[in-house]
Amino acid sequence: MKGRIHSFQSLGTLDGPGVRFVAFLQGCPLRCGCCHNPDTWDGQGGTEYEAEDIVRRAERYRSYFGQTGGITLSGGEPFMQREFAAEIFRLCHEQKIHTCLDTSGCVDAEKCGQVLMHTDRVLLDIKYTEAALYEKHVGCKMQQVISFLQYLNRENIPVTLRQVIIPTLNDTEENVLRLLEIARQYPCVDKIELLPFRKICQTKYDMMGVAFPFGHLPEPDPGRMDELRQLLGRYGG
Numbered sequence: 001m002k003g004r005i006h007s008f009q010s011l012g013t014l015d016g017p018g019v020r021f022v023a024f025l026q027g028c029p030l031r032c033g034c035c036h037n038p039d040t041w042d043g044q045g046g047t048e049y050e051a052e053d054i055v056r057r058a059e060r061y062r063s064y065f066g067q068t069g070g071i072t073l074s075g076g077e078p079f080m081q082r083e084f085a086a087e088i089f090r091l092c093h094e095q096k097i098h099t100c101l102d103t104s105g106c107v108d109a110e111k112c113g114q115v116l117m118h119t120d121r122v123l124l125d126i127k128y129t130e131a132a133l134y135e136k137h138v139g140c141k142m143q144q145v146i147s148f149l150q151y152l153n154r155e156n157i158p159v160t161l162r163q164v165i166i167p168t169l170n171d172t173e174e175n176v177l178r179l180l181e182i183a184r185q186y187p188c189v190d191k192i193e194l195l196p197f198r199k200i201c202q203t204k205y206d207m208m209g210v211a212f213p214f215g216h217l218p219e220p221d222p223g224r225m226d227e228l229r230q231l232l233g234r235y236g237g
């Protein structure tokens, strides 16, 4: 089983628990205004790899994984290559490697069962907590993400909610309180991560000749990030 990969990160500590081998899969149907990885959008880009090859690469770092680490599939949107992702995770489970999948959740959960049956944790990038912002800046319906979360809850798959904090759009206490409300409704959520909006990706947009939709917005200051994170309580640990 072959699939297309944008890049790898050997010893990542930001995409899931512990130390992780991260594979960024090629292809995403969305066009989020804050996207850091526009170079993953093209489903025909990147380099082709066999699923077995990805797992062999992950195994090289097994001694760093400890009790909590493992592999993370990110992107792009890993569910764009569902069969490939399912095969990687199936093989990882054969090798007792913990599996994590980073997704926008703007997907049909019923079609993702083959992947999710071998997924130990989902990193769900909930972009906003307001339907209007989803429609304006993501291009999918927030209800689709909530339906996906409902599915994860039914299947008892642990979830980390993640959100990029973008000044003027979602850097408010009200937004974080709404995130907490969502987390409380779905016991599968045991963690929330707030990530600062970054503009280091501007050069990628420039090289692609594409406008960075949020290039005019400021990055949040660290003090504001701390204030918002303090609202997370037990979900922030």
Ligand code: SF4
Pocket: 028, 029, 030, 031, 032, 034, 035, 036, 037, 038, 040, 075, 076, 077, 104
């Ligand atoms: S879902 Fe992720 S990769 Fe796709 S456009 Fe949005 S931020 Fe970029």
